Amino acid sequence: MDADEDRCRRARIPEGTEFQTRPCQAMVMLARAFEAEVPFAWITADEAYGQVKYSRLWLEAHDAAHVLATKVNDTLVTTGGREARADELIAELPARSWRRLSVGAGAHGPREYDGARVPIRLGWQPGRGHWPLARRKLTDPAGIAYYVCYGPRRSTLLDLAWIAGARWRIEECFQQAKNEAGLDHYQVRSWRAWYAHITLSMLAHAWLAVSRSLAAKGEPTPVNRA
Secondary structure, three states: OOHHHHHHHHHHOOOOOEEEEEEHHHHHHHHHHOOOOOOOOOEOOOOOHOOHHHHHHHHHHOOOOOOEEEEEOEEEEOOOEEEHHHHHHOOOOOOHHHEEEEEEOOOOOEEEEEHHHHHOOOOOOOOEEEEEEEEEOOOOOEEEEEEEEEEEEEOOOOHHHHHHHHHHHHHHHHHHHHHHHHOOOOOOHHHHHHHHHHHHHHHHHHHHHHHHHHHOOOOOOOOOOO
């Protein structure tokens, strides 16, 4: 239980609940998704999760393909067994290793970057590969974002760049849920009430998303038969 046990009790937080970091919370939620056999192809997250090495090892142990943002000075293990910083590994690449990549449409037109990757440590899963990915802004060559990737060895540079760019769609999803389903319109003061509000808001947003998709195809909107 949190140090302020009285507040936790008034908020009806279950006994035995302890503080967890955001990466640990993510692992708990992902473990539930794995157990429920929720279909997915890749996992992506920002630097707050990607720089945590035990999270990456946990995902790899579950054979979960991922592209995670990380810090510029993150240390990685090369195929030769030495440790090197992410930016150092990318800096060693020849200019021809960089490719122009289009990762979809953005609010101000096509989202294009220069990208490069390099194979790193040998894994224990057959058919899988590890890479640091670098994504460089066209307007600012010094503006390089770094990612740690694990997935099918046949994955292309464009595949990894697309997954890295998928994070903006997650943020877009949350913003839509706030605007359309009141995701952030709550003043709850208990554990169960917060979960109920968030669950119902996301369920409403999912229904709206499905309805929009069906409408675009000319199909009828789903009917609530409850």
